Amino acid sequence: MANPSILILAGDGIGPEVMAEVKKIIGWMGDKRGIHFDVSEDLVGGCAYDAHGTPLTDATMARAQAADAVLLGAVGGPKYDKLDFSVKPERGLLRLRKEMDLYSNLRPAQCFDALADFSSLKREVVAGLDIVIVRELTSGVYFGEPRGIFKEGNERVGINTQRYTESEIARVARSAFELARKRNNKVCSMEKANVMESGILWRDVVTEVHDREYPDVELSHMYADAGAMQLCRWPKQFDVIVTDNLFGDLLSDAAAMLTGSLGMLPSASLGAPMANGRPKALYEPVHGSAPDIAGQGKANPIACILSFAMALRYSFDLGEEATRVEKAVEKVLADGVRTADLMGPEGGSPVSTGQMGDAIISALDASL
Ligand SMILES: NC(=O)c1ccc[n+]([C@@H]2O[C@H](COP(=O)([O-])OP(=O)(O)OC[C@H]3O[C@@H](n4cnc5c(N)ncnc54)[C@H](O)[C@@H]3O)[C@@H](O)[C@H]2O)c1
Ligand SMILES: CC(C)[C@H](C(=O)O)[C@@H](O)C(=O)O
Numbered sequence: 001m002a003n004p005s006i007l008i009l010a011g012d013g014i015g016p017e018v019m020a021e022v023k024k025i026i027g028w029m030g031d032k033r034g035i036h037f038d039v040s041e042d043l044v045g046g047c048a049y050d051a052h053g054t055p056l057t058d059a060t061m062a063r064a065q066a067a068d069a070v071l072l073g074a075v076g077g078p079k080y081d082k083l084d085f086s087v088k089p090e091r092g093l094l095r096l097r098k099e100m101d102l103y104s105n106l107r108p109a110q111c112f113d114a115l116a117d118f119s120s121l122k123r124e125v126v127a128g129l130d131i132v133i134v135r136e137l138t139s140g141v142y143f144g145e146p147r148g149i150f151k152e153g154n155e156r157v158g159i160n161t162q163r164y165t166e167s168e169i170a171r172v173a174r175s176a177f178e179l180a181r182k183r184n185n186k187v188c189s190m191e192k193a194n195v196m197e198s199g200i201l202w203r204d205v206v207t208e209v210h211d212r213e214y215p216d217v218e219l220s221h222m223y224a225d226a227g228a229m230q231l232c233r234w235p236k237q238f239d240v241i242v243t244d245n246l247f248g249d250l251l252s253d254a255a256a257m258l259t260g261s262l263g264m265l266p267s268a269s270l271g272a273p274m275a276n277g278r279p280k281a282l283y284e285p286v287h288g289s290a291p292d293i294a295g296q297g298k299a300n301p302i303a304c305i306l307s308f309a310m311a312l313r314y315s316f317d318l319g320e321e322a323t324r325v326e327k328a329v330e331k332v333l334a335d336g337v338r339t340a341d342l343m344g345p346e347g348g349s350p351v352s353t354g355q356m357g358d359a360i361i362s363a364l365d366a367s368l
């Protein structure tokens with residue numbers, strides 16, 4: 001049987017730097033565990049624009065559709081800020097999400113014990129934290145029509161439209177309830193039903209799906225602004241949070257700081273099952289291309305490595321190997337290995353991106 005296929009789209013800025021460490025782990029899986037993948041690489045984002053004049057070619061799109069899993073680094077950077085909106089690097093990523101129909105974006109925020117003192121919040125607030133934000137990823141204000149910048153009389157008006165259908169809400173709600181059943185059986189749904197009709201529909205549909213199909217799961221609702229406050233006040237009250245595309249974007253960056261650094265947060269973007277039973281899937285760190293540190297060997301590769309662990313679990317049914325990678329990360333952090341983003345104000349001597357990857361490989365070796 002052919003090996004499962006992985007398409008790597010490392011992208012821009014620190015994307016290729018953190019992805020280089022994931023490639024080491026993919027190599028390790030082959031050498032030490034006999035788990036082989038057919039890995040190919042292509043361009044997305046600014047680098048694709050530089051090569052082809054578009055942030056994602058049709059050929060790359062087709063390869064992503066055909067892959068068993070896509071691993072993405074990050075896209076964007078100041079060099080591309082002035083480009084026409086239609087060819088900005090971020091459009092490449094949004095096209096992948098939309099055309100692969102990756103409606104359920106799992107963004108776990110887990111605070112490793114070794115980092116509990118490093119979070120900007122108190123240790124007791126974050127120690128042991130383990131929550132997942134399920135972000136709807138293919139609709140809402142990111143894609144709703146009408147959109148654009150129009151002329152109205154003497155001035156310009158910028159328009160984006162928040163739009164959700166019942167079926168779009170129901171399918172992401174189901175994925176949150178299914179996930180909760182495998183965890184602590186609690187879902188909190190966040191919207192702004194107090195000011196948005198789309199929020200009223202969101203709350204209704206989540207409640208209907210719950211009452212009909214998942215009455216055993218504990219469901220609560222919160223306005224997203226209050227949810228942001230609660231996430232900082234006492235995040236451990238949550239298990240699974242389900243929310244829309246834009247609120248999920250904001251809440252997951254906020255959740256990143258609970259874990260110590262944006263460089264720690266992985267994500268899995270999942271769609272419907274393909275013919276082989278695997279879900280359509282793209283795995284990427286929550287962080288961006290970090291232009292301020294790109295090219296300096298300072299980036300923390302853990303978010304990208306943990307995203308690969310999610311690929312092992314969700315695409316390749318290799319939960320034990322995923323746990324092995326997660327435990328290796330936990331071990332290096334417990335041993336005090338830190339990239340610069342994980343240093344407190346008192347400083348210290350940080351390791352480079354490559355040294356962090358090597359330390360994780362050594363911890364993997366030690367796990368055998
Ligand atoms: N999925 C993606 O590809 C993605 C996600 C977010 C932002 N972006 C893009 O990235 C570019 C920069 O955006 P931004 O600066 O708002 O967000 P960013 O996530 O790139 O960086 C925010 C801050 O976090 C730090 N940081 C991020 N990842 C880190 C890591 N792995 N290790 C250490 N420090 C890390 C950066 O140095 C920076 O100070 C923009 O073009 C944006 O659109 C892309
Ligand atoms: C780069 C951008 C398109 C993206 C988003 O807004 O979804 C990013 O912020 C993310 O969180 O994945």
Ligand SMILES: [Mg+2]
Pocket residue numbers: 249250253286
């Ligand atoms: Mg974001």
